Amino acid sequence: MGAAARPDAGRAPMTPQTRPSAVALEALLWPATARPHLDGDISIGRIKLTPLTERFGTPLLVVDEQDVRERCRAFRRAFGDAEVAYAGKAFLCRAMATWIGQEGLSLDVCSAGELAVARAAGFPAERILMHGNAKTPEDLRAALGYGVGTIVVDSFHEISRLAALAAQGARPRLLIRVTPGVDGHTHAAVTTGTDGQKFGFSLASGAAAEAVRRVLAQRHLELAGLHCHIGSQITDPGAFDLAAARMVEFLAELRAAHGTPPRRLDLGGGFGVAYRAGDPELAPGPVAGRLRRTVQDACAAHRLPVPRLTVEPGRAIVAHAGVTVYRVVSVKHGPAGGLLVAVNGGMSDNPRPSLYGARYTARLIGRRGAGGERSATVVGRHCEAGDVIAAGVRLPADVRPGDLLAVPCTGAYHHSMASNYNMVRRPPVVAVRDGRARLIIRRETIDDLMARDLG
Numbered sequence: 001m002g003a004a005a006r007p008d009a010g011r012a013p014m015t016p017q018t019r020p021s022a023v024a025l026e027a028l029l030w031p032a033t034a035r036p037h038l039d040g041d042i043s044i045g046r047i048k049l050t051p052l053t054e055r056f057g058t059p060l061l062v063v064d065e066q067d068v069r070e071r072c073r074a075f076r077r078a079f080g081d082a083e084v085a086y087a088g089k090a091f092l093c094r095a096m097a098t099w100i101g102q103e104g105l106s107l108d109v110c111s112a113g114e115l116a117v118a119r120a121a122g123f124p125a126e127r128i129l130m131h132g133n134a135k136t137p138e139d140l141r142a143a144l145g146y147g148v149g150t151i152v153v154d155s156f157h158e159i160s161r162l163a164a165l166a167a168q169g170a171r172p173r174l175l176i177r178v179t180p181g182v183d184g185h186t187h188a189a190v191t192t193g194t195d196g197q198k199f200g201f202s203l204a205s206g207a208a209a210e211a212v213r214r215v216l217a218q219r220h221l222e223l224a225g226l227h228c229h230i231g232s233q234i235t236d237p238g239a240f241d242l243a244a245a246r247m248v249e250f251l252a253e254l255r256a257a258h259g260t261p262p263r264r265l266d267l268g269g270g271f272g273v274a275y276r277a278g279d280p281e282l283a284p285g286p287v288a289g290r291l292r293r294t295v296q297d298a299c300a301a302h303r304l305p306v307p308r309l310t311v312e313p314g315r316a317i318v319a320h321a322g323v324t325v326y327r328v329v330s331v332k333h334g335p336a337g338g339l340l341v342a343v344n345g346g347m348s349d350n351p352r353p354s355l356y357g358a359r360y361t362a363r364l365i366g367r368r369g370a371g372g373e374r375s376a377t378v379v380g381r382h383c384e385a386g387d388v389i390a391a392g393v394r395l396p397a398d399v400r401p402g403d404l405l406a407v408p409c410t411g412a413y414h415h416s417m418a419s420n421y422n423m424v425r426r427p428p429v430v431a432v433r434d435g436r437a438r439l440i441i442r443r444e445t446i447d448d449l450m451a452r453d454l455g
């Protein structure tokens with residue numbers, strides 16, 4: 001625990017039996033540098049959250065830069081010479097793109113807007129992949145204009161569009177997005193490896209083989225490899241193995257049909273993380289070991305050269321780095337003695353509960369509760385009954401308006417999916433590291449909201 005964690009300094013020594021202790025943080029959920037303190041506060045990057053909220057207001061998204069960097073390094077270590085491309089859709093701003101770039105990762109973007117952020121951060125074009133099931137001509141022109149290294153093709157129309165654009169000069173390297181027919185057993189809204197959903201070319205129907213033929217037929221296009229992404233928040237490593245094995249089998253079919261097989265194999269992201277105590281989580285080390293072995297074994301069985309692998313973690317890089325701090329606005333007594341604790345944010349800064357039924361935990365910070373604990377549901381301020389942030393959590397029985405609640409694991413798909421529902425302003429993002437706090441995204445103002453309303 002850091003120096004700031006010792007508010008009892010200078011008092012008479014206590015015996016181990018009488019020494020008060022800070023309430024431990026749940027394993028896995030909080031950022032790498034998060035520490036509990038005796039006064040009930042939590043510090044991240046050696047900065048306590050309560051004073052941070054006095055400076056920047058609430059709701060506030062705090063991002064632990066060291067946590068992000070450590071996870072980037074863990075993925076790079078685990079995957080060795082494979083390319084690790086951070087999926088920018090999880091959370092992207094100039095600071096994040098800079099950290100990712102400095103840690104040697106590539107970056108996956110899926111719109112001209114995300115690409116503009118990468119450009120503004122000076123992210124090397126060669127290390128950018130562009131995704132999207134419906135890239136617009138504007139997206140494609142932006143990608144080719146910046147010299148984006150790789151475009152992941154997702155439809156026959158896109159192949160024609162790219163061929164026409166490439167004939168005017170650029171020669172993009174392409175990956176074909178394949179739907180391998182693998183169910184990652186995750187929420188339907190983020191299941192993308194099975195037939196019948198909107199992403200990719202189906203392997204089973206022959207569409208993927210046809211996409212390869214069409215790209216090869218275009219002399220201005222270069223087929224660099226194959227891509228698949230079976231979904232998000234996947235906690236069964238076997239699903240990744242199955243997808244990898246099917247993709248290698250397809251590479252072998254392509255060699256039989258066309259001679260040399262493509263050199264690159266991108267297996268996407270989707271590595272699941274724990275949102276609440278006890279949730280399963282895929283650690284990069286074991287998952288990388290399995291995946292690399294699966295690919296090597298499948299290649300050996302087909303006598304194929306091992307392709308260069310790419311993986312695209314998003315959530316696994318940034319989810320745990322983020323903690324959102326809300327202020328309690330009201331407390332109601334619900335049925336069976338439970339509390340309904342309403343805070344000053346909700347589905348506008350965290351749409352995941354209403355989109356996927358996701359559930360979080362919450363913790364009172366800034367003071368120690370008195371009078372035991374009660375079961376509580378933390379709800380947002382928006383005009384929907386489904387605006388629930390955390391259900392069935394234990395909070396101090398005396399939780400009251402003005403208190404601060406910290407919600408861990410809010411770094412991924414929170415800020416990037418935030419909205420202005422109910423004309424609520426989106427919260428700021430503050431990066432903390434080594435005792436310094438830096439505002440990297442400011443709070444939206446009412447003027448920001450009104451600026452687009454032209455009367």
Ligand SMILES: Cc1ncc(COP(=O)(O)O)c(C=O)c1O
Pocket residue numbers: 087089090108131229231232233268269270271312313314315316412
């Ligand atoms: C193509 C692709 N790659 C990577 C990701 C990242 O997924 P996750 O954040 O779950 O790792 C996504 C998420 O939707 C995706 O669509």
